[in-house]
Amino acid sequence: MIPAEFEYVAPSTVEEAVRTLDRAGDDAKVLAGGQSLLPVLRMRMADPGLVVDIGGIPETKGVREDGDALVIGAMTSHHEVMRSDLVRQHAELVALATRTVADPQVRHRGTFGGSLAHADPAGDLPAPVLAMDAEMVVVGPSGRRTVPAAEFFVDYFTTALQANEVLVEVRLPKYTGWRAHYEKFNRVAQAWSIVGVAATLLVRDGTVAQARVGLTNMGATPVRARGVEQALLGSPPSGEAIRQAAAHATEGTQAGSDASAEADYREHLAEVLTGRALATAAGG
Amino acid sequence: MTATPVSPTESELGRSRKRKEDARLVTGRTRWTDNMTVPGMLHMAVLRSPVAHARITSVDTSEARRMPGVQAVVTGSDIAQRQGSLPCAWPVTADMKAPPAPAMAVDTVNFAGEAVAMVAARSAAEARDALDAIDIDYEDLDVVLDIESAARDDSPLVHQDLGTNRNATWTFDSAEAGTGGDVDAALREADIRLDRTFRQQRLIPAFMEPRSVLADPTGEQYTMYSATQVPHILRTMLAMTLGTPEQKIRVIAPDVGGGFGGKLQVTPEEILAFLLAEQLGRPVKWTESRSETMVAGHHGRDQVQRLSLAARSDGTVTGLDVKLLADMGAYLRLVTPGIPILGALMFNAIYKFPAYRFSCTNVFTNKTPTDAYRGAGRPEATFAIERMMDELAAELDMDPMEIRRRNWIGHDEFPYTTVAGLTYDSGNYEVATDRAMEMFGYQQLRDEQLRRRQSDDTVQLGIGISTFTEMCGLAPSRVLGSLSYGAGGWENSQVRVLPTGKVEVVTGTSPHGQSHVTSWSQIVADRLGVPFDDVEVLHGDTQSSPRGLDTYGSRSLTVGGIAAVHAADKVIDKARRIAAHLLECSEDDLDFSDGRFAVRGTDKGVAITDVALAAFTAHDLPEGVEPNLDAEANFDPENFSFPHGTHLCAVEVDTGTGGVRIRSYVCVDDVGSVVNPMIVEGQVHGGLAQGIAQALYEEAVYDDDGTLTTATLADYLVPSAVDLPEFHTDRTETDATSNPLGVKGVGEAGTIASTPAVVNAVVDALRHYGVNDVQMPCSPQRVWRALAGVRAGSSTGSESGGGLGSIDSGGGFATGASGGAR
Numbered sequence A: 001m002i003p004a005e006f007e008y009v010a011p012s013t014v015e016e017a018v019r020t021l022d023r024a025g026d027d028a029k030v031l032a033g034g035q036s037l038l039p040v041l042r043m044r045m046a047d048p049g050l051v052v053d054i055g056g057i058p059e060t061k062g063v064r065e066d067g068d069a070l071v072i073g074a075m076t077s078h079h080e081v082m083r084s085d086l087v088r089q090h091a092e093l094v095a096l097a098t099r100t101v102a103d104p105q106v107r108h109r110g111t112f113g114g115s116l117a118h119a120d121p122a123g124d125l126p127a128p129v130l131a132m133d134a135e136m137v138v139v140g141p142s143g144r145r146t147v148p149a150a151e152f153f154v155d156y157f158t159t160a161l162q163a164n165e166v167l168v169e170v171r172l173p174k175y176t177g178w179r180a181h182y183e184k185f186n187r188v189a190q191a192w193s194i195v196g197v198a199a200t201l202l203v204r205d206g207t208v209a210q211a212r213v214g215l216t217n218m219g220a221t222p223v224r225a226r227g228v229e230q231a232l233l234g235s236p237p238s239g240e241a242i243r244q245a246a247a248h249a250t251e252g253t254q255a256g257s258d259a260s261a262e263a264d265y266r267e268h269l270a271e272v273l274t275g276r277a278l279a280t281a282a283g284g
Numbered sequence B: 001m002t003a004t005p006v007s008p009t010e011s012e013l014g015r016s017r018k019r020k021e022d023a024r025l026v027t028g029r030t031r032w033t034d035n036m037t038v039p040g041m042l043h044m045a046v047l048r049s050p051v052a053h054a055r056i057t058s059v060d061t062s063e064a065r066r067m068p069g070v071q072a073v074v075t076g077s078d079i080a081q082r083q084g085s086l087p088c089a090w091p092v093t094a095d096m097k098a099p100p101a102p103a104m105a106v107d108t109v110n111f112a113g114e115a116v117a118m119v120a121a122r123s124a125a126e127a128r129d130a131l132d133a134i135d136i137d138y139e140d141l142d143v144v145l146d147i148e149s150a151a152r153d154d155s156p157l158v159h160q161d162l163g164t165n166r167n168a169t170w171t172f173d174s175a176e177a178g179t180g181g182d183v184d185a186a187l188r189e190a191d192i193r194l195d196r197t198f199r200q201q202r203l204i205p206a207f208m209e210p211r212s213v214l215a216d217p218t219g220e221q222y223t224m225y226s227a228t229q230v231p232h233i234l235r236t237m238l239a240m241t242l243g244t245p246e247q248k249i250r251v252i253a254p255d256v257g258g259g260f261g262g263k264l265q266v267t268p269e270e271i272l273a274f275l276l277a278e279q280l281g282r283p284v285k286w287t288e289s290r291s292e293t294m295v296a297g298h299h300g301r302d303q304v305q306r307l308s309l310a311a312r313s314d315g316t317v318t319g320l321d322v323k324l325l326a327d328m329g330a331y332l333r334l335v336t337p338g339i340p341i342l343g344a345l346m347f348n349a350i351y352k353f354p355a356y357r358f359s360c361t362n363v364f365t366n367k368t369p370t371d372a373y374r375g376a377g378r379p380e381a382t383f384a385i386e387r388m389m390d391e392l393a394a395e396l397d398m399d400p401m402e403i404r405r406r407n408w409i410g411h412d413e414f415p416y417t418t419v420a421g422l423t424y425d426s427g428n429y430e431v432a433t434d435r436a437m438e439m440f441g442y443q444q445l446r447d448e449q450l451r452r453r454q455s456d457d458t459v460q461l462g463i464g465i466s467t468f469t470e471m472c473g474l475a476p477s478r479v480l481g482s483l484s485y486g487a488g489g490w491e492n493s494q495v496r497v498l499p500t501g502k503v504e505v506v507t508g509t510s511p512h513g514q515s516h517v518t519s520w521s522q523i524v525a526d527r528l529g530v531p532f533d534d535v536e537v538l539h540g541d542t543q544s545s546p547r548g549l550d551t552y553g554s555r556s557l558t559v560g561g562i563a564a565v566h567a568a569d570k571v572i573d574k575a576r577r578i579a580a581h582l583l584e585c586s587e588d589d590l591d592f593s594d595g596r597f598a599v600r601g602t603d604k605g606v607a608i609t610d611v612a613l614a615a616f617t618a619h620d621l622p623e624g625v626e627p628n629l630d631a632e633a634n635f636d637p638e639n640f641s642f643p644h645g646t647h648l649c650a651v652e653v654d655t656g657t658g659g660v661r662i663r664s665y666v667c668v669d670d671v672g673s674v675v676n677p678m679i680v681e682g683q684v685h686g687g688l689a690q691g692i693a694q695a696l697y698e699e700a701v702y703d704d705d706g707t708l709t710t711a712t713l714a715d716y717l718v719p720s721a722v723d724l725p726e727f728h729t730d731r732t733e734t735d736a737t738s739n740p741l742g743v744k745g746v747g748e749a750g751t752i753a754s755t756p757a758v759v760n761a762v763v764d765a766l767r768h769y770g771v772n773d774v775q776m777p778c779s780p781q782r783v784w785r786a787l788a789g790v791r792a793g794s795s796t797g798s799e800s801g802g803g804l805g806s807i808d809s810g811g812g813f814a815t816g817a818s819g820g821a822r
């Protein structure tokens, strides 16, 4: 488990990082928490000539408010995200999903932005971010641009990020007062999701005023379960309404088969887990 | 559990002494093989075949040789003559068919992961880099993977020259052996005949410390450090395989971090490191990556088991027929063909079957070789019979514990000679079971199960039982001889009382996590009446512990520990002669207790430590007594050890997802007398974890090309503490009658017992839906398919997914979502 030789640089500003990446072309990789990149390098599934460590760039870290938005720096660790009062207050779904990621060691090293940039279909953070209409703030050689989450996740392990771009922060509308639950199904504690369901609801006067639901590992990218969201609106978040809404869970999904689950089983899980996610969110 | 201070007179035996080993280990002052560095040392890396079966058509190492730091690149043809064939010490039948087993493939590769070239370089990174520059062309051959088709005559062959994939067929028939009746008659006359097929999935030992070897040819003796369970066997086998004189080889097993049978091996890499060091005249070190462990370290289990059980309608069993196919993988390793045979005499378990027949056909496939893994043959046997007893209970609508009670050997029937010809020396299944049932709250759980069934709760409750025994403490040498095993089963120990009164104990067993140092200190301190802290235990170096047969098969305490008892007793005998001489009395007048010889009826006496000094100075010894107070003993057990116990498991099955959660796990084990309860508890916990892992989590899966798809710990699911329930354990103590301490083996018990308890519980939770089997590991998908299958009116879950064929090898998703990309 020894990676191929590479050069290592640790720039102190985003601009410097971008310049370095730009010069290196396709031969460079951004290093955030390293929890996904290092295994890839050590197993020699990739052998970049240059690794650009963005861990020393202060502006990419931390959680803050910016008017109506909650801003999570890309280099904020999973541990910080799930402990952040701001996240818990305005984006509880993100906090809950983050809590299911891996184990404490990984959560202290791995980062919010790294998870999103890695875009593992089984990763737990893309679905909540998608469901919550987040915006990705990306810096490249020609400056800053904003990519809606719906356009960010392109394919398996593929995002809208170019090789010379860095994800610097994620902006989320505030979901203050929304109820939330992330229902993760896996086999051992530190494992990725076989299927996961991210749900957050705004309940007013006993009925669902707004709903956001995202699915993990039901295709190459996270899936927004709009059919489920629609079906819930105006209903009380309980029993039959939830069951009927959950029946829409597989709409637009393209579940794959792998060693832990075949597609039909994933589809079944999506429905069952959606029901549970909604019920738990509604109850909370 | 904490070790509480006690008065010096409290017996050492039965005390939860804290482990002497731990202070060093937990503070990182460790001596793992990979920590060793010797002057001039080079690093070795091994290139492995990416394909499962192919001819090597060309090899180009020229670029690799030019890489920075590279000192040598060696391929199979370079060492074809010198490397010999890896040893198999257990030719189970006289006509067994075995292919040559080169440490490095010469012209054909037979499994993905087989060594095809090696590099020596100045750094480990340079050695690894050079592997990428070696160019090997392969011409694919037919890949043989499935044991059942491999066993058929029309199968493509793994080894062309053998003319068959069948290695050997080993049989036992109680009618022929005169130990019981005729199975065919029993099956013919049975009120009930049950036929079942079970699959023992392939497992990977997954020890924590990777394998590592340091071969140093620079001394007068060739020294090999290895992360091995078997330094003594390794030394002898290196000599026999390579022709290097045995006295010129020294093997050291320094700190070894787990083995579970996975390091009971003479590995290809040990041979390769030896040869590379020999060729270069320089020390060479190799430490594997986890990915190498997964594909190249031997695997365990992998059997198809067909059982037919005959019973009367009152539940009395009348016959058992067992037919196994056992997957050897591509080659025979040290004891590969004998592993299923270790279970051959255990299928009848604790039950009084009047007729028994066993037949196992060993089969070659293009997969990683199998060999010993915790329990080795006995977990497979225990699983199958305990599943059958539950199936019988279901068939007869009887309580599964009741069916066991009806058939087991009563406590008043010991010693009991079984239908397989073994004599169980002692046991009390009734007491262990009563205690376990009480701790478990059996009836309350049955009541809850009924309620959940009646309300069609999403979460169903299942209760599983395993009333196991096993044979361990390997082994009486004459029995091993009768089974054609290539060595004996004795053990050696030396006890030396030093001039200052401190004690050295040498053992031929070789600990790798089992706490020998602590337990042997307790045993010898107890015997000699010296302080626990005054005893040092030496092991794992053929120079300091020259004789021994190492650690496996729950043998260390029951064989090696008893050798230490005998050696200590010899020391006491010798000391008694000297003491009598010093005290001018007759030996018969001396009482020995608490480390002191006292002249009966007087206040005269002498401490054994003072006797040791007198024996050392040798100024005044009795006639014919040699200087120094030490002794050596070789102990050959007269019988195996038969621990037993009752394990009860309650699971909650989520019928929505198929997920299984262990709600409660109770076990009451009887391992005879106990030297250190805390250590025994630790062995039970670890054993349970591994047995539960087989039931629910672990499986080595190959794709259709013979590539191991579960080759990282992200895909091969080893459970952690979070995934396991709290274990409620207790013990009963029925002393073994075959040794002076009354001890029985404990190392494998938990693993052997727990797997069927869990699977029985899963099936029990689903039984009322019509499910009668779920193949291991009982993954959520398999459980869900079992349910979906019966709901759709088709067959049971035993055919359901997760195994071969369930992998979408075409889609990028399969690799992306489950592969090492994370």
Ligand SMILES: Cc1cc2nc3c(=O)[nH]c(=O)nc-3n(C[C@H](O)[C@H](O)[C@H](O)COP(=O)(O)OP(=O)(O)OC[C@H]3O[C@@H](n4cnc5c(N)ncnc54)[C@H](O)[C@@H]3O)c2cc1C
Pocket: A029, A030, A031, A032, A033, A034, A035, A036, A037, A038, A054, A074, A075, A100, A101, A102, A103, A106, A109, A110, A111, A112, A113, A114, A115, A117, A118, A120, A122, A123, A124, A125, A161, A165, A166, A167, A168, A190, A191, A192, A193, B822
């Ligand atoms: C044992 C284990 C278990 C895990 N279990 C889970 C789990 O259950 N659920 C889950 O969701 N995840 C899991 N993970 C993954 C974990 O969440 C990682 O932290 C995450 O996937 C990657 O984050 P990172 O900061 O470590 O990124 P890195 O590994 O450093 O980078 C990952 C990829 O993203 C790119 N990248 C990272 N940051 C940026 C950026 N700011 N701009 C541009 N590109 C960037 C890198 O170039 C690289 O390609 C697990 C990891 C491990 C080791």
